[in-house]
Amino acid sequence: MELICGKDISSEIRNQLKENLAQEGLKPCLAVINVGDDKENLLYIGLKENAVDTLGGETRIASLPQNAAKEEVLNLINELNHDQAVNGILLQLPLPKELQPYEQEFLSAIDPAKDVDGFHPVNMGRLVNGTPGFISCAALACMDISKRYKAPLAGKKVLLIGDSFDLIRPLALMFIKESCQVSVAPQYKSALMEGVDIAVIEAGGPHIVKASGIKEGALLIDAGFYYDQNSLFGNVDKEDLSKIDGHLLPVPGGVGPMLITKLLENLCMAAGMSLPDKNTG
Template structure:
C-alpha cells in the first residue's frame, strides 16, 4: 500500500491558513483549558500551541489544579465564553478522575460558536442535520483523506465507538452516501468487503495485510507506545505488497487532527470578526 503523509498534508493546510489569516489581518485566539498535571496532555497542548503560531494565531493556556471544583471549572469556561477576544475554546481531555463524570456538562458549557474541537453535545447532535457549527477535528481529518484519496467504492467499516472520531465520522460518511458499518472491536472477517477501513480501537499491529483487499483505503487511528516507539493498529510491513492507500501511524492522523483544529479556529475567528 502507498503510505499517505498526514504530516505533509497538515503542513499544506497550516500554510494556507497562515496566508489567509495574514491577508485578512486576523490573529485567531485559542483558549486551552488544561486541568491537572497529565504529562501526555501537556505534550498535546504544546503541539497545539506550536501549530497556532504556525498559522499566525495565539494561544492562552489556563492551567488549573486537578482539585478545582465542578463549579470552578464551569466559571472558567463562562469567562472564556464571554471574552470577545477569544475565538475558540478547548478543554484538554482526559479530565482528572473526579471531574470526568461531568465531561459532557463541561463540553456543553462551551458556546457552540467557540467549540473548535466540535465536542459540544449540541454540535455533535446537529451534525446529523448538517447544521453543526463545528465538527470533530478527527472526523474532519479523515474526511480530508477520503476526499484526497477516494476509496474504490462506498462500503465503509469503522472500528471503535468514540464520540470524537467514529460516531461523527459515521454520520459524515452517511451524508456522503456511504454504506457504513460500525463494529466495536476489530474482526478480520468483517473487513473483507470494505472499500474504506478506519481502525481506532485495537492493538498494535492487529490489522494484517492478509485481512485486507486490493485497492482499499485504510486509515489507522490507533496509537500505542511499545518498545520505545509509537505504533498503530495496522501492521504496515504486511501491507506493503497490496494496492491501495494507508494513512499510517505515526505521521498520519495525529498531525492532520491538529491541522483541522487550526482550520476550525480560523473559521471561528473569521465568523467572530464578521459578527462584531
C-alpha cells in the same frame, strides 16, 4: 500499500490557512483550559500552542490546580465564553479523576460558537441534522484523507471499527451524508474487510490488521495508538500490507499531525465567524 504522509498534507493545509488569515487580517485566539499537571496533557498543549503560533495566532493557557472544584472550571469556561478576544475554547482531556464525572457538563458549558473541538451537544446535533457547525478534529481528518484518495465517495463501502464519540460516531454520519455504504463494528475482524473500499480502524490491537481480506486499491486509516518501550504502533501491520495495492494512513505520522491541523481549521472558522457581516451597512 503506499503510505500517506500526514505531515505533508498538514503542512499544505497550514500554509493555506496562514495565507487566508493574512488576507483577512485575522489573528485567531485559542484558549486552552488545563486542570492539573498531567505531563501528557502539557505535551499536547505545547504542540497546539506551537501550531497556533505558526499561523500568527495567540494561545491563552488557562490553568487550574489538580484539586480545582467543579465550580472553578465552570466559572472559567463562562469567563472565556464572554471574552470577545477569544475565538475558540478547548478543554484539555483527560481531566483529573475527581472531575471526570462532570466532563460532559463542562463540554456543554462551552459556547457552541467557540467549541473548536466539536464536542458540544449542539454541534453534534447539527451534524445529525445535516447542518454541521464545528465537527471533531479526528472525524474531519479522516474525511479529508478519504476525499483526497477515494473521491468520489458515493457508493463506496466504508467500515468503521470502534465506537468513540469523537471519531467513529460523527464520521459515520459524515459518510452517510456522502451516500456511502457504512458499516460499524466494535472490534476488528479480518472477515469484515471483504469488499471494503475505506476502513477507519480505531479499536483493535498492535498490528492486528494483516493483509488477509484486504481489497486491492483500498484505503486504510489507522486510528489506534499503542506504546511499547518508547515506540508507537498502530493497528495496521505496515510490513504485511506492503505488497497490496492501495493507500494507508499509518501510525505514527498519519492521523496525529492531522488532528492539530483540523483544530487550526476550526479555530480559523471561529475567527472568521467573529468578523462583522460584510452584507450589513
